[in-house]
Structure formats: structure tokens, C-alpha cells
Amino acid sequence: MSPRVSNTFDMAIGVIPIALLIALWQGIAMSGAAPPSLLPPPGVVFGRFLQQIVSPAYLEHAYVTLYRLFVGFGIAVLAGVTFGILMTGSKAVASIVRPIVRVLAPVPKIALYPAFTLTLGYDDASKIALVIADAMFPILLATYQGALAVEPKLAWSARAAGVSPLKTLFTVILPAAMPSVLTGCRIGLIISCIVVFLAEMITSTDGLGHLLVRAARNFQTVDMFVPLITISILGLLLNAAFNALRRYLLRGFPEEK
Amino acid sequence: MISIDRVSKQFETSRARRHLALSDISLSVARGEFVSILGPSGCGKSTLLYIVGGFVEQSSGAVIVDDNPVTGPGPDRGPVFQEFALFPWKTVLGNVMYGLDQRGMPKDEALARSRELLTMVKLSGYENFYPKELSGGMKQRVAIARTLAYRPNILLMDEPFGALDAHTRTKLQNDLLGIWEKDRKTVLFVTHSVEEAVFLSDRVVMMTSSPGRIKDIIKINLPRPRERAALLLNRRYQDYVVEIEKMMDEQPETRVS
Numbered sequence: 001m002s003p004r005v006s007n008t009f010d011m012a013i014g015v016i017p018i019a020l021l022i023a024l025w026q027g028i029a030m031s032g033a034a035p036p037s038l039l040p041p042p043g044v045v046f047g048r049f050l051q052q053i054v055s056p057a058y059l060e061h062a063y064v065t066l067y068r069l070f071v072g073f074g075i076a077v078l079a080g081v082t083f084g085i086l087m088t089g090s091k092a093v094a095s096i097v098r099p100i101v102r103v104l105a106p107v108p109k110i111a112l113y114p115a116f117t118l119t120l121g122y123d124d125a126s127k128i129a130l131v132i133a134d135a136m137f138p139i140l141l142a143t144y145q146g147a148l149a150v151e152p153k154l155a156w157s158a159r160a161a162g163v164s165p166l167k168t169l170f171t172v173i174l175p176a177a178m179p180s181v182l183t184g185c186r187i188g189l190i191i192s193c194i195v196v197f198l199a200e201m202i203t204s205t206d207g208l209g210h211l212l213v214r215a216a217r218n219f220q221t222v223d224m225f226v227p228l229i230t231i232s233i234l235g236l237l238l239n240a241a242f243n244a245l246r247r248y249l250l251r252g253f254p255e256e257k
Numbered sequence: 258m259i260s261i262d263r264v265s266k267q268f269e270t271s272r273a274r275r276h277l278a279l280s281d282i283s284l285s286v287a288r289g290e291f292v293s294i295l296g297p298s299g300c301g302k303s304t305l306l307y308i309v310g311g312f313v314e315q316s317s318g319a320v321i322v323d324d325n326p327v328t329g330p331g332p333d334r335g336p337v338f339q340e341f342a343l344f345p346w347k348t349v350l351g352n353v354m355y356g357l358d359q360r361g362m363p364k365d366e367a368l369a370r371s372r373e374l375l376t377m378v379k380l381s382g383y384e385n386f387y388p389k390e391l392s393g394g395m396k397q398r399v400a401i402a403r404t405l406a407y408r409p410n411i412l413l414m415d416e417p418f419g420a421l422d423a424h425t426r427t428k429l430q431n432d433l434l435g436i437w438e439k440d441r442k443t444v445l446f447v448t449h450s451v452e453e454a455v456f457l458s459d460r461v462v463m464m465t466s467s468p469g470r471i472k473d474i475i476k477i478n479l480p481r482p483r484e485r486a487a488l489l490l491n492r493r494y495q496d497y498v499v500e501i502e503k504m505m506d507e508q509p510e511t512r513v514s
Binding site for chain 2: 157163249
């Protein structure tokens, strides 16, 4: 099978479990085990979703969530990759950053969120800070591990050509570690999706997470499920975009199996 | 000119024992001379080459290249590795241009120089291929072009044809001699093949292992330019090969560390 045909095939296969899940949902709703006011049938929810997805007010909330997600994730990538690479290049940087990472990485970042809201306010800044705090460590660690594993002869080839150690770090070590860096970024992206939603659920006046909590508190169960579907579809789209970017960036690397 | 003066190298092994890889190596290589270092695997011949390249630091002794002690890599000494060490994220042309680009050569000049080198190694037409799309022999041609691009006076070749099949190997040996005849760079060539060493070199340095020492240096008095077919029938060539092989057999086999 050609890759394209097998991709379409895989996607078709992938739809089946999702369809089964929705069928199960429909089955439970129809069985009367849960009253429709608490568990609305999927048809009603998707109908509402289609209605909302074209409503400017709803899109405004989705946009706010996406904005926090991208800014937070972007800064996490920048900081994680930079520190991860610099740790590889300099023993001094490594000896400063490593203990900090060791202490902070296992801390449940969500516990920092009250502190963030108190210091940074209830707006974007506190949510972005939480996304950065949570997404940065897996990216940093993946970059550091990947960079350490780069074949030294690649760097030697650059150094022998007269390229400075710092330039070698960013023009050879970083691109050579790219497969590992991107694995870290994918984990960071998933974490970002979860965390931005969570932060909005805890304290927010806007965003998809806030819509969900507000609907739940008012027993608007249909409206409660709509943000959930929105964020999972956003996750799917982001993942697809990320994979396309990954394929492009790794086009020269041997195929992974 | 390369002057290796009483160089030793100790490695700390995993069991906290010291392994003496090189012991008291002294060797002078004249400008324009082609010298092979021949020895069993594990005799430290590659380590010696890396020390001359400035990639690995010696434990004692000194390496002087054109009156300057070696303290690190530099564009006067161009390495070629058995593993090719090409940048997988760059095209063939990108690999060859990398060093020139980084050192600030104008784009069009770097492009012209790189194309000229790719023609020299018989790879014009492959500029936009990625290394993974090439055979082993072609990859090594790219690596040689990448190193020649920044015009090193000295080539440090670390079993460059060791990973290639016999046919490709002899072809690249011929081509290397052809390129070398044009400007007679100083070459330090590590190999474990007796025929290869005799065919290419002005002198063959034989090493023993554990610890790596120079056992003997044999001057190869064969006319240049050398042609493989003629040389294979040459009595003197045959004698060199037989004599050196006999000397190699005299040393006990050592475990590979």
C-alpha cells in the first residue's frame, strides 16, 4: 500500500472507536439510565455545537483560550529549548539549571495557580504563566537529553570548519537533537491544552473552561458538553498541524519505525 | 608540518581503572606527505588522530602543527570520519556550504565553491538530495567535499572507507589519490587495511595495542601517480603488503576495549 492510501485507511479505522464511543453515549441516553436533563443525547449536543461554532460570542471565548494556549506554549518552547541547549553547551549553566529543574519539575504546577492569580491577576497572565510552568519542563528535559545524545562527530565537523562552540550549539546540536526536541514539544502541547482549560475552570471570566463551569453550575448540561467537544476538536487539529510541521522539520532524518 | 611529541592518553574506564590508550607517541609528518597509521582495532590510532584534530585532549605530550601547539579544532585540519557525520537535516549542497556560510563567505561565492567541489567528487546533480537518499560511497564523497570546502592544509582521515563495500572502497581510494595529486595536502590516514595503507601512503606507521605504541615506520618507495591495476602486479608493492602483514600477525590479538 502506498503511504497515502494507508494513511486514509488508518484514519478510517481510527474513526470506528470514536463512533462506538458516541454510540455508547447515545445508548445510555436512550436507556433512560440518566435523565436527558443531566445527560443530553449526542445529537442535541452536536446540534448545539454547530450553532455555537458560528456564534461570535462563543468564538470570542474559544479565541481567548487559544491565545493563552499559544502564548504559553510558545514561551515554554522558547525557554525550554534554550535552557536545554545551553545546559548541554556549558557546565556552568547545567550546574545552575539542573538543581532548579530537579526541585521544580515534580511540583504539581496547578498548586501554583492561586499564587499566580494573586500576583498576576485574573486575566491572561496567570493562565499563561501556568501553561509555561507546566509545559516547559518536559520540553527542557527532552531537549537536554536529545542534545546530550547527539553524535559528537557532528559537532567536531562544525568546529573543524572554524565554527565557534556557541554557533555549533545552535546550528548543529539543536537541529541534530530535533527529533527529541519535537517529542518534548508534543508532550508540552498536550499539557498546554489540558492546563489552559483547567486554569479557566478554576478562576476565569472568559474562555472555554469558564463556559463549561458556568454551564455546569446552571445545570445547562448541553452547554456544558459543547466546550468539551470544542477543546477535543481543537486538540485533534493542533495535533495534525504539529505532525505536519514535524514531518517537514524531520524530512532529512531517517524514517522512524 | 605535524609534529607529535611524546603524546600519551589515558582513559578512565567504567571500573575506575585507567586504560592507557596511547603511550609516548612521537611522529613527524612533513608538509605534503601522505602517512597512514595502521593497527588492529583498539590500538588507539583513531584517538591519536582525534588528538591531532584537537577533538580529544592528550594526557601528556604535545602536538605542534605549523609551529602552533594544538589546543582545539581548527580549519587548518579537516577531518573525514568513517561514519561520514553528515548533517541529516541539510541537503548535499547545504552540507558542503555549511562551514563557508557560518564563516561569513558571501552566498554566491560559497555556492560556486560548493558546486565546484561536488563536481570534483563526482556528485554534481545531487545538490538537493538528503544524505539518507545516498549510498555509503556517495555520503563519504559529500563528507570529503564538505571538508575540502574550507581548504584545510591537513586532512585527518579516520578509516574513511571502512564502512564501504570492496568495490566502492577501491573506487574512492583511486579518486582520493586523484584529488590528492592536484595539491598534495598533508594527509594522516587511519586504517586497518594493509593494502589500503601501502597503496595510498608515503609512509606507513604500524601500531601495537594496549598500550598503543608505534611499532615500526615503513617508507613506501613506489612511484607516483599510482595506478591500482599496475601496482597490483608490481613486485615491490606485493613485498610491502606481505612484509607488513607478517609484522601485523606477529602481535598478539587483543580484546577490544
